Amino acid sequence: xxxxxxxxxKQLFPTGRRFPFFTVISILGVALGVxxxxxxxxxxxxxxxxxxxxxxxxxxxxxxxxxxxxxxxxALQAVIEKVPGVVATTAYAEGVAMLEHDRKPAxxxxxxxxxxxxxxxxxxxxxxxxxxxxxxxxxSVILSSQLAIAIGARLGSKVEVYSPLLxxxxxxxxxxxxxxxxxxxxxxIGHQQLDSSVVIVTLRTMQDLYGLxxxxxxxxxxxxxxxxxxxxxxxxxxxxxPAANAEARSWIDANQDFLFVLQLEKNMIFFLLTFIIIVAAxxxxxxxxxxxxxxxxxxxxLGALGGKPRHVAACFCFQGFIIGLGGTVAGLxxxxxxxxxxxxxxxxxxxxxxxEEVLTRFYQFSRLPAYTAPGDIALIIVSSIVISTLAGLLPxxxxxxxxxxxxxxxx
Numbered sequence: 042x043x044x045x046x047x048x049x050x051k052q053l054f055p056t057g058r059r060f061p062f063f064t065v066i067s068i069l070g071v072a073l074g075v076x077x078x079x080x081x082x083x084x085x086x087x088x089x090x091x092x093x094x095x096x097x098x099x100x101x102x103x104x105x106x107x108x109x110x111x112x113x114x115x116a117l118q119a120v121i122e123k124v125p126g127v128v129a130t131t132a133y134a135e136g137v138a139m140l141e142h143d144r145k146p147a148x149x150x151x152x153x154x155x156x157x158x159x160x161x162x163x164x165x166x167x168x169x170x171x172x173x174x175x176x177x178x179x180x181s182v183i184l185s186s187q188l189a190i191a192i193g194a195r196l197g198s199k200v201e202v203y204s205p206l207l208x209x210x211x212x213x214x215x216x217x218x219x220x221x222x223x224x225x226x227x228x229x230i231g232h233q234q235l236d237s238s239v240v241i242v243t244l245r246t247m248q249d250l251y252g253l254x255x256x257x258x259x260x261x262x263x264x265x266x267x268x269x270x271x272x273x274x275x276x277x278x279x280x281x282x283p284a285a286n287a288e289a290r291s292w293i294d295a296n297q298d299f300l301f302v303l304q305l306e307k308n309m310i311f312f313l314l315t316f317i318i319i320v321a322a323x324x325x326x327x328x329x330x331x332x333x334x335x336x337x338x339x340x341x342x343l344g345a346l347g348g349k350p351r352h353v354a355a356c357f358c359f360q361g362f363i364i365g366l367g368g369t370v371a372g373l374x375x376x377x378x379x380x381x382x383x384x385x386x387x388x389x390x391x392x393x394x395x396x397e398e399v400l401t402r403f404y405q406f407s408r409l410p411a412y413t414a415p416g417d418i419a420l421i422i423v424s425s426i427v428i429s430t431l432a433g434l435l436p437x438x439x440x441x442x443x444x445x446x447x448x449x450x451x452x
Contacts, residue, residue, distance in 0.1 A: 053360055063328050068367040070321030075372025075425050076379065078314050082417045083380055085307040087410030089300070095230060096292045101131075101162045101261035102270045104295065105277060107287040110256035117285055118260060124276045126268040129161035132257040134247040139203035140240065141219075145192040149185070149238045151202075153247020153257075162263040165228075165241075172196050172226025179246050181225035187237035189227050198224045204250035220250060262289070270294075311420075318425050322432035325364055329357055329436035354437035358430060365429025369422055383409050 053064045111117055114132040121130050134153040139146055156177065159165055166174050170186065177183055182202075184194055194200055201219040222242070229236050248254065264273045270291030277289035293300065379386070387409050 050363070053363055064364070067321070067325045067328060067364045068371060070324055071318060071365055071368025071425055071429055072371035072375060074314065074317035074321055075369050075421060076376035077317060078311065078421050078425075079373060079376030079413070079418070080379055080383075081310045081314055082307065082421070083376075083411045083413040084383075084409065085303070085310055086412040086414055086417060089303045089307070090412035091231070091410040092299075092303070093292075095235065096296060098164055098167075099230065099235070100292060102264045102268075103262035103274050103277065103289055103291050104259055105262060105281070105287050105289045106259040107257075107285065109286060110253060110258065111260065111285060111287060112254075112256050114255075114257045114260060117281075117287070120280055120282070121260065121262060121277055121289075124273065124280060126264050126273040126276065127262055128265050129158065129263045131155050131158040131162045131261050132244060132259070133261055134244060134251065134253060134256075134258045136205070136247070136251055136258075138205075138240075138250060140188075140192065140200055141203070142192040142194045142198060142200045147188055147192050149188055149240045151240050151242060151247060151250070153242050153244040155244045162261050168228040168230050169226050170229050172224075174226065176225040177241070177243060178225070179243050180222060181242075182222040182246075183226040183228055183241040184224055185236045185239045186227050186229040188240065189224070191237065194224050196224055196227070200224060202250060206250060206252045220246075222246075259287075311417075315424060315428075318428050321368070322361075322428045325361055325429060325432040326435055329360060329433055330439065332357075332436070357437040358433040361433025362426065362430045364432075365426040368429065369425045372425070373418075373422075377413075380411050380413075383411060 054061050105111075105117070105121065111132070118130045118132065121127055132155050136151060137148060138151045139148055141147075154163075154165070156174075160174075169183065172183065174183070182200060184200075189195065192200070199221055200223075201221055203219045228241070242250075244257065248256070262273070262277070264270060270293055274289040274291040274294065281287055281289065
């Protein structure tokens with residue numbers, strides 16, 4: 042081991058001193074900054090990751106939407122499935138309807154799905170908590186969990202559906218009774234808005250309620266793993282017949298503004314919280330400068346014994362590096378520990394403040410998500426170690442400039 046590295050360790054952890062106060066405080070300052078960065082970036086990444094997962098799990102990677110109706114969905118699906126990278130397709134129809142149970146109305150988004158093909162594209166079975174997707178038929182409906190609670194419906198309950206077609210026929214003095222459907226299941230995705238405003242019916246039921254005939258509103262597309270959604274969408278657009286009057290868009294393209302805002306917030310949080318590490322680095326610089334002043338004679342002695350200025354400088358740079366390394370390791374351990382218990386801490390906090398419903402209503406998630414990307418952790422580690430190492434540059438430069446003769450005369 043080089044003497045200057047050995048000396049750096051001895052200055053940070055003096056022999057015979059059980060508690061090196063300066064070293065512990067410096068490492069703790071860096072550790073708190075790293076822990077806050079890990080927690081904040083992971084939580085922001087969790088929101089983005091959960092939203093991306095929900096979009097793909099409920100819509101597929103690519104959606105083909107018509108400007109009006111797709112009159113022959115089977116023919117268009119056959120064309121789309123020949124495109125390289127496409128694995129499966131499923132047609133859908135959607136619209137707003139009025140739902141009533143026990144004189145409690147609701148106005149959810151009603152989605153009609155093709156039972157024969159939906160599971161090839163969307164893992165809908167995974168979200169059904171009560172009942173079964175197999176029980177869904179043209180006379181039944183699957184409700185989202187919060188919507189079912191709001192109107193007091195449960196498995197086997199009867200709900201009445203009023204569609205825009207009913208209102209249209211009433212304008213022409215035609216009588217059309219509301220459609221009565223049986224609740225065959227209840228699903229929960231984990232997003233407050235989706236869990237309180239969506240119902241699922243068969244595609245035939247939706248076509249009848251909206252008077253679509255054989256038409257649909259769009260086609261959800263599943264692509265092969267590793268394929269780029271934007272490229273597959275471009276390939277689909279290249280083969281879509283003009284008569285279809287439809288356009289394919291990837292989930293990234295369709296939600297690019299929202300994804301940009303999420304990424305911007307994540308970058309801003311990283312930028313702002315990095316200043317905590319910078320402040321800790323200034324305290325390290327101050328402490329090392331004081332050490333240079335206090336050890337002026339020792340530094341002069343090192344020069345007199347043949348120590349080169351760059352070796353003396355390296356001694357203080359290594360102290361900043363060791364503090365940064367120790368603080369980073371401690372910060373990662375603290376950050377991941379707090380992330381592991383994040384939902385327990387949030388639950389206790391919301392119970393004490395009575396803000397559980399507010400948190401769910403505004404952030405739309407029933408639990409606090411977290412997703413830690415390896416690239417984010419690598420960036421945090423590199424940033425904290427580099428900043429801490431740079432904190433030793435000024436003391437190192439000051440120590441390297443000391444004249445050995447003048448330093449030995451210092452009192």
